[in-house]
Amino acid sequence: MGKYKWGAVSAVLSIGVLAGCSATPEKGGDTAKNASPSASAAASANAAKKDDKAAAGSPDAWKKGTRVGAAGSLCELPVSFDVAKMWQPKGLKPEDGKLLGEFMGHKSARGACEIDAKPAGNIGFIRVWTTDPTKKSPREVLEEFTGEQPRVVKKEFSDTKAGELPAAEVSYTTKSPLKDEPQQERAFAVVTPKGATVVHLGGFDNTEHKEMLPAYEMAKKSVAPVS
Template sequence: MVGRTVRGLVPVLLLAGALTGCSSESGDGTGPGAKAGGGTAAKSAAGRTATKGGTVGGAGSGCELRVTFDVAKRWKAQAVAVESGSPVDAALGMQGPVSMVCEIDAKPAGHIGFLRVWQGDGKGGTPRQVLEDFVAADENASRTAYTRSTVGKLSVTEVAYTVHSRIMEESREARAFAVATPDGPVVVHLGGLDSQEHRAMLPAFELAKRSLRLG
């Protein structure tokens, strides 16, 4: 069941867009930017875990997805639909090869940010390719660092990067992981109002990743 359309997310997404700007550079995680985009955030989250509050992905979970994973306590999931033929929806609800299908709000848990789930069609390529295209579609992204891991029988690729804010004159951290499914790729992305909020929400991101499974 669809909770709302992408158009209903415009105020939130415009706020996120207002915090970014200017140009960027891409990277492979081997330079100084890899530490800025990934190491600091990972270190700050070390030793902290999120309490499971439920599972998203199955029927009746708030978002029916190609995968299921655990969500942190008090985080609220809501399905999102991208309306075909809508320029607004295309601009806000699509990024690279994937479209937004679910938004998991951290505000009930006291944070300003979201886990957003994006899905693509069966032509999406490998998880690494999908993530590269996803990040490249954000002109403000830079300092990328990619890693690969195995969750159960699933091969998961993760990217840590930064998004430059022209208004705040600083870069904020972001992170996403991708997995291939028989129906196409799935990307789970964690942003945040700023890097401090992002780091505070990393345990919820890690909970989602380590509990990931198909169907």
């Protein structure tokens, strides 16, 4: 199905590994010796996850890393912005971006870039969506974008700035068929002569979403048009 589906699949697999299986040691036995292979693997994965989280909480985690958007960068977009140092951007081919839009219900925009949070110890992406040149305002772009997304239950729009560009932002929740708690999501949009850009932050759950917000805010504050 393409790289975006593998991203979703790998995230689910990561959760399975991190959750692991617990084993009860035999009475009077040595815990390490009696631990099952699956429990040992889970313990190792949990330790690695803690190390990743500790690294993500270090000052380096939220320093500027690469910059995407300009010609020759990892993602070529109508605007450029900074990516947090420990996040990994990857540009999407046009056919993959279109397929991602179809998969996630977006017809008005196509996927252009996925910025993976796993190297920073989180499960989720900042996804960047683009459109052809448009006369719509940033808010109209976001209204259409969220209107296409299934199971949206609450939306709050606001006018803001992304870098020095006029922008609109939306904070919203979606109802997951797999979870009782509504999922928090956020996005901002800007419009330039080259088209609209929507920068979206989801996350595996609300805890992951909250922990990834600094990277999203870094992107928003550093936006500049691409000449």
